[in-house]
Amino acid sequence: MAARKIRLGIAGLGRAFSLMVPTLSADPRVEIVAGADPRPEARQQFVSDFGGRPHETVEALCADPAVEAVYISTPHQFHRANAEAAARNGKHAIVEKPMALSMVDCEAMIEAASKTKTHLIIGHSHSFDRPIARTRELVASGAFGHLQMINAMQYTDFLYRPRRAEELDTAQGGGVIFNQAPHQVDNVRLIGGGRVKSVRAQTGIWDPARRTEGAYSAFLTFESGAFASLTYSGYAHFDSDEFCDWIAESGLRKDPTRYGEARASLRNVSGADELALKQARNYGGAGYAPPGGAVEATRWHQHFGLLVASCEGADLRPQPHGLMIYGHEERRFEDLPPPRIPRVEVIDELHDAIFDGRPVLHGGEWAMATMEVCFAILESSKGAREIQLHHQTGLPAGL
Template sequence: MSESKLRVGVAGLGRAFTLMLPTFLKDPRIQLVSATDPQPLACAQFERDFGAQCVDSVEDLCARSDVQVVYIATPHQLHASHVELAAAKGKHILVEKPMALSLGDCDRMIQAVKRAGTVMVVGHSHSFNAPILRAYDRIRSGEFGSVRMIHSLNYTDFLYRPRRPEELDTEQGGGVIFSQAAHQLDIVRLLGGGLVTSVTARTGAWDPQRPTEGAYSALLSFANGAFASLSYSGYAHFDSDTWMEKVGELGQAKNDVDYGTAKRRLATVQTHEQETALKAARNYGAPDWKSNLDSKLPSKHQHFGPLIISCDKADLRPVPNGLWIDGESESRLFEIPAPIVPRQEVIDELYNAVLFQKPVLHSGAWARATTELSLAILESARGDKTVLPKYQIEPTHSL
């Protein structure tokens, strides 16, 4: 066992795991040593792919001495208890977004990790994307003056992809506010300075067959005077990847013939059970699972929709192949070479924190502040009021 590898145990071998899989496979700093999932087909696939043993529960996974980091990719509502189990066994943690569904759960997670003295990184979120981090870096250099205004927009078919029943129930973390706003808020907070002072929002739950929020618009004010508008539609007919050079969220080229696929596929099922089965059938190890172990990696960076950051001296646009900067005297694309390891920035943060004690940007406190804003969007829309957050923090380090 090499000293320089992080030995990772995976809790939850579903969709999020498959999205991180190319990262785990390509990054030489990662070794997958064990996993757990109630789905036997997923466990069997993991054992075949990695020659590593699956165990029966998260408790058993955390008890293993060869697991150094637990990657928690279970449904949102389980994140808090799974973080507590991992921390209690002295493990480092990578936990998927959203961190949790309540500030109380975020606090439990932060306290558990503090007691253990281990590292917790909350991610992946799209604020790890290289073009976003490049924009963050350039803004922090001060060369463009202050950030004044941010616009972030995303139009997708999110609500019509196959879902588990709880993914369509807001109280259980369903809808776009927990799953999708977590990405958009993380990006906007990072670029706007982190300290949001007010949130005014409207949400839309327009499809009675899928009774959760599928859309929102939010206006955020920052302590530094900047403001940001965020809009998301998971009901969209228009696909805003069209404005991102027809590159999809994962950096993949989009094909016009795929237009409307989610709704067509959903039309083949009638009940929640059938829909859950449809989702599960494409999961890791299931009959319709298409292995991405050997597939060619996307040549563009991941993104979360069109984004413009207006500063005193320039407008910045993170795009799939770099960062556009429209400045005082020139308009220029600063290209960022295609990623060799997708989402490598997540592993950079985890690895540097575990091995070299570098501060974590996407920490528990950072992700609690993002969760606070997701909850604020819901509260503002439900109560027709402006919400004043209390747990906001600035980004903690320069890259």
């Protein structure tokens, strides 16, 4: 029997949406019925690509009776109001990371969904990736003894992609703590069982022309006694995809000879020109090209850099092709064949929740706990002290 379809409305037709297009258009369980964006060129492209109903506002999209669930991929500052509008209209929501810009906003989103008994999922984040989920399964199985330590490391060109002004202003959700740490923290929390006890971190703002956090290191302790070290740099020098067989975060092969392109493309661009460059390359813009190119080669599992989880009996290393298990006397590779549909796990979670009543893993409480760690990274760095956490949550029973 064919699976029931989710009638999906899209709020925010920008870069995040274009990264989800390969998922949303390939999954037969999704029917894209409407889209909202203030940019007319984005709405025009949307109608031509999907034939769905265009709306100028998210409010109108949420009120559209054809829409059953909303994928919210607007800038962070709108996540709370958009999620509340979805819930108010009885619509389920997938909200892009970061969930929101404060704990108060996260709590309001959870309350709005709970009041109207709608499902709230925060994603995509890389903890949906199959190799990370498989690492969690192996850790939880106890086959290798207790988890002791996790090391996660990611180096990218994040800070040198064309940006909106607020993406370079920490107070408005800019920088790598709001934009990249939610992925890395989610991965580490998932493998570590969720409950982080404390955070000590240092952040770096190293480019006077882009005065927001471009790097951090954070040391996390878990209630279980395990500990984790997380490092991120978005300064476009070393690229940790080199440690992932030159498979990019998207799961597609990367060409290492294109070194330095991100910084070079911004060399003579500033302020309004940067926004124009971003808009031109964005969905519906004159220079828009689907991420990954029109003809797609094999797409391996997506990832967020190097991660090693150390248990008493083995180190586990999730990778785009599978999982390397380094035991006492031998190591073996567990193959994870390429996904049929990229990021299919996000749709699985929503579909299973709506139609089978399964509990969601990446729900509001889970994502708020991830944001609590991110806020603590900023606070710890600012105050040069360790921060104790109070809103952590484990994995739902059975997951």
